[in-house]
Amino acid sequence: GAGVSQTPSNKVTEKGKYVELRCDPISGHTALYWYRQSLGQGPEFLIYFQGTGAADDSGLPNDRFFAVRPEGSVSTLKIQRTERGDSAVYLCASSLQGPSTDTQYFGPGTRLTVL
C-alpha cells in the first residue's frame, strides 16, 4: 500500500514568511509524529498526534510552530515568521497505534530552506 507522503518535497522561503508543510499518513494509522532533522543529527521530536488531538507537543521549539490534524488523518505543520535557524528536513511518521513498540514509518521529508 501507499506509504507516508509529504508535500512539498522542497520549500525555499524568505525570512519572516509563513510556511505550511503537509503530511499524509498511511491509511488507518492513528498515530502521527513530526520530527525535524538537521545535517549530521538524528530526528528531533516535535509533536505527536493520537487521532485528532496533539497528545504531546513538548518538542515544538516555540510558539511560531503549530500543527493540526483536524480529521485524524492529514496533518499540517505551520511555521510563522520563519527564521534561518528553521532550515532543516521536516519528517513526518505514522504508526498503527502509538510509539512504545509500534514501527514508525517515515515519509520522504520536506527540506525547508529559509533564506
Next chain:
Amino acid sequence: QKEVEQNSGPLSVPEGAIASLNCTYSDRGSQSFFWYRQYSGKSPELIMFIYSNGDKEDGRFTAQLNKASQYVSLLIRDSQPSDSATYLCAVFEGGFKTIFGAGTRLFVKA
C-alpha cells in the same frame, strides 16, 4: 537533559565482517529501544526494536540490551556494502516521545 549517545563514526569494516554499533541512554525509565537505518538523502527505516534485556536476532541483525548499564547495541553479521548507511538508535522513554541519537555512519568496504 535526556540523551541518547552514539559514536558518530565513521565505522569502517570489510565486507563479510561483523559491524558493532553502540548506543547509551540516560533515562533509566526508558522502555523500548529501536534501531533505524538511514541512507544518505533518505528517511529512516526501522531495522528492529527490543524491550527486554538480552539479545534479539532478526536475520543478519542482532540487537542487545543491557538496562543495568543503559546500553543497547546492534550487530550486523556478514556486512555487505549495501549496509553502508547511518544507523540511528532511538529510545522510547515513556509518555509519547521517542528520542533519537545522532547516528553512527557505517562504511562497508567491498
